[in-house]
Amino acid sequence: MNEENLTNKERYARGIEKLKELSGGSETGGAGGEMVGWLNEIAPDVSKYAMEFVLGDVLSRPALGTKTREMLNIAVLTAIQAPIELKLHINCALAAGVTRDEVIEIISQQIVYVGFPIAINGLHAAKEVFDELDGKA
Known part of the structure; x- marks a missing residue:
């Protein structure tokens, strides 16, 4: 291209x-x-x-395929603490075929590199997205 x-x-x-x-x-x-x-x-x-x-x-x-790219985006956006973009890309990842369990694992993996508080913030963003999709928000 x-x-x-x-x-x-x-x-x-x-x-x-x-x-x-x-x-x-x-x-x-x-x-x-x-x-x-x-x-x-x-x-x-x-x-x-x-x-x-x-x-x-x-x-x-x-x-890179969309699914792989969105998985990477979730990891990076968690690490740089960008909650608006993180929620957007969690939605995009789900649309691309990433499972909720994979989203949780990608964010949880960040504990090793960026620490618990940042990973917890990422998990909270994921919960907000899941709740919105489930009609709980």
């Missing part, structure tokens, strides 16, 4: 396709669509950058 030949419009379109994949087929639904919506309201340029660069370029790269 030669990234240099893509226009911003093509990158944006590819980002939309990736967003649909991560949000269960909807451009505006799911956690990803919700985030793009509110981000577009407050910072349209940042929303555009996210669509073109994050979704259109980085998350669309072919070397």
